[in-house]
Amino acid sequence: MSDNFPPMTSVKRWLVTTNHKDVGILYIATALFFLLFGGVLALLFRVQLWTPGQSILSGSGFNQAVSMHGLVMVFWFLSPIASGFANYLVPLQIGAKDLAFPRLNALSYWFYLFSGLLVGVSFFQGGSFEGGWTMYAPLNVPMYTPALDASTGGTATILALTLFVFSITLGTVNFLTTIHRSRAEGMGLWNMPLFTWSWLLTIWMMLFAFAALLAALLLLATDRILLTQYFATHQGSSLLWAHIFWFFGHPEVYIVFFPALGIMFETFQTFTGRRLVGRKWVIIAMVLVAVQSFLVWMHHMFLTTINLEIKTLFMATTIGISLPFDLMVFALIYTMVKGRVRFTTPFLFSLGALVLFILGGITGVFLGAVVLDYEFRGTYWVVAHFHYVMVSGVTALIAGLYYWWPKISGKMYNETLGKVHFAVYFIGFNLLYFPMFLAWETPRRVFHYGEGMQIYHQMATVGAFILGGSFLIMFYTLGKSLVSGPDAPDNPWEYARTAEWAIPSPPPLENWPGRPSYRSGHLEFVDDTAESAAATDGGTATATDIVQTGHGHELDTHEHDEEHADHASIWPMGIGFGVFVFFLGISGLTSSVAALIESLDPEYAEAAGLSGAVSYPYIAITLTGVAIMGYTLFQFGREQFTAPEMAIAERWPFENVGNTKLGVWFFLASDVIVFGAFIGAYLFMRIYEGWSSWPTVPPSAIPGLVNTYVLLTSSFTVILALVMAQRKNKKGLLATLSITVLLGLTFMSIKAWEWGQEFAHHIFWFTDIHYSMYFVTTGLHGLHVLLGLFIAVFMIYRVITVDAYLEDSRPVEFFGLYWHFVDIVWVFLFPLFYLM
Known part of the structure; x- marks a missing residue:
């Protein structure tokens, strides 16, 4: 606070x-x-x-x-x-x-x-x-x-x-x-x-x-x-x-x-x-x-x-x-x-x-x-x-x-x-x-x-x-x-006209003495409390309640009853440190991977001149980073932090979309480009080599087809979870979220079994570009599924401990947007790698 x-x-x-x-x-x-x-x-x-x-x-x-x-x-x-x-x-x-x-x-x-x-x-x-x-x-x-x-x-x-x-x-x-x-x-x-x-x-x-x-x-x-x-x-x-x-x-x-x-x-x-x-x-x-x-x-x-x-x-x-x-x-x-x-x-x-x-x-x-x-x-x-x-x-x-x-x-x-x-x-x-x-x-x-x-x-x-x-x-x-240096005035430049020059230098923590408004065509600070009282009495706000800023004007200093914003949290720094440790750890795992390749395919390793040894210090650093990330992300999710939306604001063209939902949309738009680049890389390399000469990597399309049905079913259970949250049905919400998690785990289990079968047939990620593209692209999708599972498990924890999402079901909707996106990506990947 x-x-x-x-x-x-x-x-x-x-x-x-x-x-x-x-x-x-x-x-x-x-x-x-x-x-x-x-x-x-x-x-x-x-x-x-x-x-x-x-x-x-x-x-x-x-x-x-x-x-x-x-x-x-x-x-x-x-x-x-x-x-x-x-x-x-x-x-x-x-x-x-x-x-x-x-x-x-x-x-x-x-x-x-x-x-x-x-x-x-x-x-x-x-x-x-x-x-x-x-x-x-x-x-x-x-x-x-x-x-x-x-x-x-x-x-x-x-x-x-x-x-x-x-x-x-x-x-x-x-x-x-x-x-x-x-x-x-x-x-x-x-x-x-x-x-x-x-x-x-x-x-x-x-x-x-x-x-x-x-x-x-x-x-x-x-x-x-x-x-x-x-x-x-x-x-x-x-x-x-x-x-x-x-x-x-x-x-x-x-x-x-x-x-x-x-x-x-x-x-x-x-x-x-x-x-x-x-x-x-x-x-x-x-x-x-x-x-x-x-x-x-x-x-x-x-x-x-x-x-x-x-x-x-x-x-x-x-x-x-x-x-x-x-x-x-x-x-x-x-x-x-x-x-x-x-x-x-x-x-x-x-x-x-x-x-x-x-x-x-x-x-x-x-x-x-x-x-x-x-x-x-x-x-x-x-x-x-x-x-x-x-x-x-x-x-x-x-x-x-x-x-x-x-x-x-x-x-x-x-x-x-x-x-x-x-x-x-x-x-x-x-x-x-x-x-x-x-x-x-x-x-x-x-x-x-x-x-x-x-x-x-x-x-x-x-x-x-x-x-x-x-x-x-x-x-x-x-x-x-x-x-x-001498103290700076609020506006040291004679013709500066943007809003930052209308408040003290440096600005106060909360920026504004009232609510900034350009309703009249120039910057004013509005006392919403006074306006509300005047409207209740059938009158209008007085001139003293709306103070124009500019040269020689004092700012309105009325207290406001709006929700108070928080300004402090240690967990962003903690998450940043955890990711730093994790990345530092995996930066040194190449030698360990080379040693793994030697054990999986000695002939390939010898032909490629690969030799390595397991790097236990870097493995330990990686696991430490994972532990720090897990703890700090969990505390970040649990923390009560208030960041109120502006009650009155210009929001074109997104008037009917909340802040968090719009943020999820923007994030997914960038993720579309990420997957688009991965898929584009596959198409580019396949066309470069010759479309028909490119082998279909998975020996069988059956595991991919089953996983398609599994993910599509999980999308349906996420929709049911949102319905249960809107109806304030705690047991129904827990059940549908739990089924979604089970379906996600089923998807990951089938994928793990499939990769195991491919390894048994000496289909590895490192031997050539065809296999690399299959394993890396589907692996990126698998990481998205895994992230979704972590979020879903955390949501179940919140429902059990604090009855979360029953009064406000929007977080379930936002999770659903992410989960549906992951499912749609798989609908593209399945025919691309398994059928074509």
Whole structure:
């Protein structure tokens, strides 16, 4: 409860908090740490590139530094710092008191933090991943690592990325539910601030793009841990990885850049003193880019064997996606031209981001042409273009840090130091990246280059240290502000008009003094108690009950009788730690799996050169992780936690769908993409080899047919359970849930028996791609069934102990949605693997 919520100076607060502002601060602080981590890795290999050839790093060390620099910057810095701003500001901008699911928001952060810690640990497990940040096959599998033991750190990196995607998925479901169902009265989608608009489109892209990445990572993890054959064959494996990865990878560019674009829109409006020119068309342009981002992935694959007609089509979509960006760039320029510009630190960084992005976009057009891409692909031209686009986004994110620093910290920073930071940053940026265009003939990810290129690489290295030094100025500026900076007013920027500037700096725990409303066309805080009393008396609320905020106005401080929200829970951190321990354990199980394969099929193991020994320490760590996860998830489910929905809010187009139900829908939408990628991988590889020559893996279709009937029957019993809950029939609810569990266990038992029979006939998951795809895809489905069984058993426990779901049957309905989805997936898998 907020009455005894720990103060911000307490360590306990940061371990238990679920408040969106605290989580936002945690995200920002952690992302800045990973900025330093990734930056140090970059400085290491820039020193290596001072002269051509090996110097301070070994070949493996150089590959690790380059690969992990890319992974850390893209995944653990860029997206999370934007998520930090969104956590802090989106609820404030839309008039919400918190996100829809505060505990899941905290869990998202802890998954992010522990995924980053797992990356750090990977360097001490024989070496981290060294196959490039794009993780191209077949360089991403253990056969290209000198020994199985040395692949442990690389596997830990893949699992860290998987945990990071779990974090992203929780965050996207949470934000989508919040923005679509918790906007203040009178705030339609068109009226949302542009930063919130940019974030809404970002999380829609995240929901589907990161699901594709999750599928790719799960397939890669099975190759690295279970030694399956997805990316270790010559049967189209590298092309399969490229398709799945770049279906994620190209939307990721816009996922990273859209929040930066939203910051540019906000700061340009504030520091030019005028509304963004063409605001409606800018929003439409962003929507078009978000949709088109999933239609251009193959321009990363122009050098593959895809036929020319397809390449030409994707060249056209690439050019097409640049057109909405032209509109957005011109909107920013015209806003600046028609306004009265004040060159504050946030505006300088936003303007710098615009200039850098224009250059990055122009150089990217070269790569969008098939013929030029043949020349530039795999060279430093791509490195320079990529950084001019992505790090221009970083430039705008720094603008956001300065822009919202007074609101978050309650302190003003030294404007002169801020401008010095910008000057050093801008010089360092261009000295680092522009020479790469001139040294474009240098191959990527190697430390040998022609002597004529040395001057450009030395300029870039000097620029790298200047750019890195600029961040020391930033940290000094912000640290000095925290320690001795003057107190910030509620709104230090004259023309800032979004809702976060209408409350104190920093904002109070509960955000608002009343209920925010735009009913009258501008922001007001409504005392619902006074309105209700006035309506009861047959009158209307008085002017003193609705207080408009703005310059010189005091905020309404009436007490409200609404349900009080909780802000603390230790279990999100506990779950995050448990998953971290579990993933750390399974990262070292490859050797144990190799030993198992030796015992199952000695001839195959000898032919494949496999040898391993059971790793008891890693098995013990894995089991410890399972125990911690089980306990913390159980306590998470038992915990009484209040997160009330807004009584009055704009909810189009989901007015008649509750928060939790909508969240389940969003989660299932992402899971559709995961299974779609698995099934798509099967179809791709089968078509690649020849449809008719692909063997039907299970010897008999009978077990699959029986399991189909079992699962369909279990769907019927789940429906009966919902009916019993609605009728408040405790015995009926227990009986139907118990039958559902028994049917689920029957399904798993038949599947276990079937796999046993297949093993007896020497059909193993590791021998070739046909068997790998069957075992892995049906195994993923089996994991979903197992998760459903755990949930159902927990629900039975709740019914027995506290008569749960009899007064509110909705949780049974939500479980039913998940269970029906799992059953529908099997309806697709059965004919695909057993009949075709």
